[in-house]
Amino acid sequence: MTLRGSWLIFLVNPVALLIRLEGIVLDLLFPPWCVGCGAVGSLLCSSCQAALPRLSPPLCVRCGKPLSFGTLCYECENRPLEIDGIRSIFRFDGAVRQAILSFKYKNVKALAAPLAQLMKEYLCAHPLPGDVLVPLPLHPRRLRQRGYNQSSLLSVELGKLASLPVVEGSFVRLKNTPPQTRTKSAAERQSNVVGAFICRDQRLEWRRILLIDDVCTSGATLDACATALKAAGATSVWGLTLAREV
């Protein structure tokens, strides 16, 4: 009989017992309910998971935007992006939208695990080139207000599931720009984020980077990140986001 799964493990490791107890108490006091339908039991119930609005091909091979036909979207054909490619799993709609809003604005940090699980499943089915995960950084002032960086929580969980290292603190945000969702035009979104990011050290040199974020609006932010990362010597930069505004 192995120690794993047995109560005996707690004799060896009292910290594990405390963590387990904390989990039980929190589950009792704050039982999770599905952000999609409200059913009690889990944060995203299986029926809601099955009904998530997945983005289906054809997609632009570069920026991941849904297309009606072809392989490259109009913008990517005319003005190629710095980033090697962006992939999003879902349309920013329905239960995913609810989940991301709760995750980002309502302090439901517990959503990191189920959402990262969805990303892991996607990565297994559609592998992307990357040997290190980098979360999209949050400006320190925003971080002070919100208390956590949702992309970083996602990366850490995904890192555990996909056994990939997560590098934080090297790639930072300099400008506290308004959220991309509140901007009006593509041009504004682009100018909004130009020079907003910088790499502070050499940790990301010669690495293949997978940028992690929750929602991608136009790809301008991810592209600005890629510019900064490549300037710092990254080999390749891909972006993976949970959802995409279409």
Next chain:
Amino acid sequence: MTLVYLSLAFVVGIYFGSQLPLPLAVALPIIVVALLIALLWRKNMPILLGGLCVALFLCGALRFGAVPSGDALQPYKDKTVEIVGVVAEEPEPRDSSTELILSAREINGEEIQGRFLARTTRYPTYQYGDLLKVTGELEEPQPFEGFDYPAYLARQGIYTIMYYPDKVELVAAGQGPQPLQALYSFRHRMGESLGGSLSEPEGSLAQGILLGLRHNIPSSLYEDFQHSGTAHILAISGLHMAIVAGILLSVSVWLFGRRRPTYFLVTLGTLWLYALLAGMAPSVMRAAIMVSLFLIAAYSGRQRSGITALAFAAAIMVAITPQILWQISFQLSFAAVLGLILLAPTFQQWGRRTRAPNIVADGFSATLGAILATLPLVAYYFGYVSLVGLPATFLALLALPGIIVLSALVGFIGLFALPLAQVIGWVDWLFLAYMVVVVKGFAALPYSSLEPVGIDAYWVWLYYGIFGGALWLGTRRKRILPSIKAGFRGACSSLGSLSPRIPTKWILIPLLIIAILVWVAAAVAPESGKLSVSILDVGQGDAILITTPSGQHILVDGGPSPEKVCLELGERLPFWERTIDLVVLTHAHDDHVTGLVEVLRRYEVKRVLYPEGIDYTSNAYSEWLGVIEEKGIDYTRAQPGQVIDLGGGATLEVLHPPVEFLEGTESDIDNNGVVLRLKMGEVSFLLTADLYAEGELYLLDQGARLRSTVLKVGHHGSSTSTCPEFLAAVNPQVAVISVGADNPFGHPSDEVMARLAERLGEDRIYLTSERGTITFTTDGERLWVETEK
């Protein structure tokens, strides 16, 4: 949901224990077996849950069994004892009495523990933490009018009562347990600074809403709150707590940021300090527990679950004090939140389908949910059903956030700088006055409330049975679950949405407030250049407010009730006026002095005039003397020949009492009352206090100038006064009698009424008992009379 079942099992267990006492020897083995079964089949969720529920149910029954059913004071009942004890709860003054809950320390010199209730006179006043030595007879409380008073008191751990102790002696102050003592002193001083900064009834309303000090709220206003279905606003509960927590959270996030737990700990700590400050009533505690759980949920990154938080709060509260389950405030509070969680979301969905703005739809659906859930309880306990609760609550609640924030500012700043607090008080007053207007307006509507007779307890059970059944059916249709989460968004929306909205209308709101204040000020400001005399309707007693042509205020006597006179002053004086230039006490009897004590406390009184040095002792009179000394108010002994120029050609002359007090009369106190003659041009007023015929004849002998246009008839129209000779000398054109309706003295006497009617005609006699407050206004030539009714 697990915790909901576990909590319910415990609460039901408490109820079961109260109906059927359970011996430990029976319960303990079953608990052990149930826990063992749960442990052995822990992989099987229903069995695990069932086992735990059975165990908790029995624990609940045992917990109730552990409640003491008496205390050490009981053996002393029907005996006269001397007890040294500390005032253990904020005293609740009524019109003529005060209820003190004392925690006994010594009885007849021996150490003892136990609480008892002492009903004493209104004055002197005591405070939380005062160490008192009381002597009197301990009695067992008796039920009255179908109300189980003994059980009601037993739930507060009180088994004996002392009616009007023979002697109450203050040994020391500030002896309550710390830190409650410090908090309650702070609460008391906050209350005083609110009362000193705002006029009535707004001041006492602010005390009730911010601090849970409801005893000052005039009973007429309280009834209006009940009949308009808005009484719940006076109870500090979830909405208050959500607003307070929202503000605290915004401030501490702004100060400390969210990266460290400091913000969270500071918010939680301050929230509980406020809950203690607000008196920790059941609704306060429930709300504090629930809001804390929501804060912890946000901090630990979990979703909130309203129903779980509610059930858990109930379990904790009944575990601490099982008897709380029978408190009306506990039942109402939980029923209301249950309505908010279970019903409101459905109404909200319906409401949002209409064209109504979201704030209206959400506000109405939340209120409707709470009303429907509390309806039978309100009907059962209070005997009425309000029909206008929905719109009245919606409109009244709009002012609540403003009231809480501004009253907190006023109360706090008033501790250091009363004048500044009074200025902020003007804005606060606007919100409070708005609430009063809404509440009074709805209460005054015909059929605002019904009074169904004979609601039986089983109707209540039936209602909740149907209620539960309907909900169950609703759940089966998979409708209710998605809405549970939405409900809390509605119920606690203030938590999140408060901070970002404030700055948008920075300039507009203050401008609007200033505009309204100026408009109100212009509307209520007294006409300048005229003299007005108001005989205030304060029940059986005298209180007369004089406003001089230059806008100064003089109050002659205060009547028998502090609440009534403060309320009248609040209505008659402009809202910014906190100064009374002169207070006259004609004589020391309770129906003249009692109300004045509170006026001295709440208003800045520049000078008092009274028959100083007269030999009389009563609780209220010694309180009067005490407050004058404590506040260092200038005082003058009233003597004939004193003339005060009131400006604009008006004068006030003191005619009586003589330098040497009259002695050996039927009532020396009454006969040495202060008699005033107020004159402006051709018009004059004679205020004769409670002078008996002996005093009146003495005045005639002295050749005092008595002839007056208006006579305030002496001694409330009693046959002891207004003798024919005196009446002839005064020769009034109008007579006014300050008297309470159906008073036990039979005032005014038929004899005096006939005498007055013969001289003046019946329509020239005004009674406050019939007409309410009577106001005379004069410009020196003409005289206008205005009555309330």
